[in-house]
Amino acid sequence: xxxxxxxATHDPGSLVVGVDVGGTKIAAGVVDAQGQVHGRVQLPTTxxxxxxxxxxxxxxxxxxxxxxGVSFAAIRxxxxxxxxxxxxxxxISLLAVNLGWRDVSVKxxxxxxLGLPCNVENDVNAAAMGEYLYGVGxxxxxxxxxxxxxxxxxxxxxxxxxxxxxNGLAGEIGHAQFAVDGPQCRCGGKGxxxxxxxxxxxxxxxxxxxxxxxxxxxxxxxxxxPKLTAEQVCEAARQGDQLARQIITAAGQHVAHAxxxxxxxxxxxxxxxxxGLAQVEILMETIQTDVARKAEQSPIFRxxxxxxxxxxxxxxxxxxxxxAAALIAAHDRCRx
Amino acid sequence: xxxxxxxATHDPGSLVVGVDVGGTKIAAGVVDAQGQVHGRVQLPTTxxxxxxxxxxxxxxxxxxxxxxGVSFAAIRxxxxxxxxxxxxxxxISLLAVNLGWRDVSVKxxxxxxLGLPCNVENDVNAAAMGEYLYGVGxxxxxxxxxxxxxxxxxxxxxxxxxxxxxNGLAGEIGHAQFAVDGPQCRCGGKGxxxxxxxxxxxxxxxxxxxxxxxxxxxxxxxxxxPKLTAEQVCEAARQGDQLARQIITAAGQHVAHAxxxxxxxxxxxxxxxxxGLAQVEILMETIQTDVARKAEQSPIFRxxxxxxxxxxxxxxxxxxxxxAAALIAAHDRCRx
Numbered sequence: 001x002x003x004x005x006x007x008a009t010h011d012p013g014s015l016v017v018g019v020d021v022g023g024t025k026i027a028a029g030v031v032d033a034q035g036q037v038h039g040r041v042q043l044p045t046t047x048x049x050x051x052x053x054x055x056x057x058x059x060x061x062x063x064x065x066x067x068x069g070v071s072f073a074a075i076r077x078x079x080x081x082x083x084x085x086x087x088x089x090x091x092i093s094l095l096a097v098n099l100g101w102r103d104v105s106v107k108x109x110x111x112x113x114l115g116l117p118c119n120v121e122n123d124v125n126a127a128a129m130g131e132y133l134y135g136v137g138x139x140x141x142x143x144x145x146x147x148x149x150x151x152x153x154x155x156x157x158x159x160x161x162x163x164x165x166x167n168g169l170a171g172e173i174g175h176a177q178f179a180v181d182g183p184q185c186r187c188g189g190k191g192x193x194x195x196x197x198x199x200x201x202x203x204x205x206x207x208x209x210x211x212x213x214x215x216x217x218x219x220x221x222x223x224x225x226p227k228l229t230a231e232q233v234c235e236a237a238r239q240g241d242q243l244a245r246q247i248i249t250a251a252g253q254h255v256a257h258a259x260x261x262x263x264x265x266x267x268x269x270x271x272x273x274x275x276g277l278a279q280v281e282i283l284m285e286t287i288q289t290d291v292a293r294k295a296e297q298s299p300i301f302r303x304x305x306x307x308x309x310x311x312x313x314x315x316x317x318x319x320x321x322x323x324a325a326a327l328i329a330a331h332d333r334c335r336x
Numbered sequence: 337x338x339x340x341x342x343x344a345t346h347d348p349g350s351l352v353v354g355v356d357v358g359g360t361k362i363a364a365g366v367v368d369a370q371g372q373v374h375g376r377v378q379l380p381t382t383x384x385x386x387x388x389x390x391x392x393x394x395x396x397x398x399x400x401x402x403x404x405g406v407s408f409a410a411i412r413x414x415x416x417x418x419x420x421x422x423x424x425x426x427x428i429s430l431l432a433v434n435l436g437w438r439d440v441s442v443k444x445x446x447x448x449x450l451g452l453p454c455n456v457e458n459d460v461n462a463a464a465m466g467e468y469l470y471g472v473g474x475x476x477x478x479x480x481x482x483x484x485x486x487x488x489x490x491x492x493x494x495x496x497x498x499x500x501x502x503n504g505l506a507g508e509i510g511h512a513q514f515a516v517d518g519p520q521c522r523c524g525g526k527g528x529x530x531x532x533x534x535x536x537x538x539x540x541x542x543x544x545x546x547x548x549x550x551x552x553x554x555x556x557x558x559x560x561x562p563k564l565t566a567e568q569v570c571e572a573a574r575q576g577d578q579l580a581r582q583i584i585t586a587a588g589q590h591v592a593h594a595x596x597x598x599x600x601x602x603x604x605x606x607x608x609x610x611x612g613l614a615q616v617e618i619l620m621e622t623i624q625t626d627v628a629r630k631a632e633q634s635p636i637f638r639x640x641x642x643x644x645x646x647x648x649x650x651x652x653x654x655x656x657x658x659x660a661a662a663l664i665a666a667h668d669r670c671r672x
Binding site for chain 2: 142158170304
């Protein structure tokens with residue numbers, strides 16, 4: 001998939017390439033100083049050998065630059081968002097299960113091949129930087145980015161930089177226990193926020209409740225599939241299924257509580273919600289209603305709360321590319 | 337009260353004065369680069385007119401410099417920790433109820449009178465900086481300072497600076513709701529951590545329970561006083577009173593939960609406990625035991641947890657002076 005877009009009068013020095021490296025696809029694009037994406041390219045990920053995937057990444061970058069109609073000389077650098085654990089200093093992917101990567105020297109490999117400076121970062125961290133630089137976090141001095149998807153995690157931007165904490169675990173509120181003796185979490189804990197509100201949790205809750213005999217349109221879906229998915233639960237809720245709505249509402253209340261705790265600890269200007277679940281309207285409505293209710297009840301939280309405190313990501317389908325581009329663009333801004 | 341101490345071979349350029357401005361006393365001292373306090377001076381606070389209190393502060397500073405046996409020329413600056421709301425940029429005490437202050441231009445008044453640079457800061461923020469520069473936070477790049485006293489609040493140091501948040505409310509976990517329909521908090525909320533674990537909360541819980549007929553040595557104390565104090569409850573617990581111990585243990589569990597949340601959000605190298613209640617052994621033991629238990633149950637928290645994660649303040653009686661001194665000393669380090 002390639003897309004041609006006009007890149008006429010932009011200052012060549014302000015162009016960067018953002019690459020979103022995922023388990024199924026690699027998306028690349030040339031990003032200008034205004035956060036516009038040019039020459040979007042998407043290639044399937046070949047998860048056989050790391051070298052092969054790296055070559056696909058190089059092909060995507062090269063193709064994006066060509067499609068955007070600019071020269072290599074006009075590109076200041078390449079940012080790459082990669083799932084899993086990343087050594088940012090060395091530019092090494094320490095572990096990316098979906099890519100089958102362990103200790104892959106992404107930065108040095110790409111810099112040698114392309115002759116361009118490359119920055120590598122965990123994809124969720126990159127998304128937080130993207131929101132800060134190009135999204136609804138523009139102009140803020142601090143923000144919390146809360147991803148709601150197959151996992152739940154917060155990332156924190158302070159004064160233009162990701163705050164990582166001592167062990168890279170700052171913002172791991174997804175693994176705070178929100179329900180004593182609650183459902184098992186994939187981390188090994190019990191009743192973690194993630195085990196209550198992430199996609200797989202919604203699916204499992206719905207499945208268990210349907211199997212226990214509760215009436216729901218999901219019964220028919222489950223009859224045709226071995227397992228329910230979060231997408232199916234969200235679709236049923238959209239269609240008005242009461243059980244699905246209840247499950248999503250309960251998850252939203254847990255997320256609202258997390259937002260309240262993040263607000264009281266970080267006092268951010270904005271909390272941006274990203275990830276697949278953030279696009280589910282019923283969930284967002286529950287979160288907004290519940291956060292507003294908490295502000296009514298708590299005078300201190302009320303001082304932090306405002307109607308634009310909790311916002312949906314503004315980056316949508318380009319979030320991955322823009323987040324990755326921010327790794328170079330933000331770095332340059334800090335050096336100025 | 338004055339104290340003479342040797343100040344022999346210190347580099348004069350490394351000396352600062354720290355002033356702890358409290359509702360009942362003003363403590364000042366000359367602090368060297370090693371965090372040693374010289375020429376401690378303590379004067380009673382005269383809470384009549386701000387001008388009078390400012391003159392007492394000037395007298396305390398002058399006396400501390402004289403007592404330490406150094407010249408004004410050897411002092412690089414004066415730091416002042418003041419309770420309540422402070423405009424750090426302008427050096428104005430916006431509101432200090434215990435001092436009877438509102439919009440007092442502390443910095444400009446003192447700089448004119450002394451001819452020395454003065455920095456002003458909220459006293460709890462100053463204490464956090466003191467821990468970072470001179471206390472158990474030395475050598476860390478981030479720490480959380482949790483004060484347990486008449487209030488409960490966290491202050492956060494990141495890369496040598498206080499992280500304040502957008503409204504100066506970062507770390508206000510004392511006003512997170514830890515018990516639905518819990519006791520009324522002075523903030524206007526219900527069931528806040530502070531309403532469950534601060535000094536006045538312990539006193540009130542003990543008083544209510546004794547009045548409801550529970551057996552306790554505090555019954556005799558309450559017969560002689562109109563109200564119980566946190567000190568009386570802590571003393572009874574030390575003497576083995578079961579009710580007092582139960583109340584303090586319950587408070588400790590709430591504090592442990594706050595530490596767990598602060599750890600999962602900030603991932604700090606150390607969480608330093610200060611304030612009067614931090615000196616209560618039974619409380620500290622409960623906190624340490626409960627935090628360790630949480631680490632056993634949660635694999636993610638276990639990655640953050642270590643045996644020195646939660647530490648008692650190392651500054652003790654000099655905390656106020658050293659915290660205030662850090663306002664100048666830390667500032668100078670940042671400029672280097």
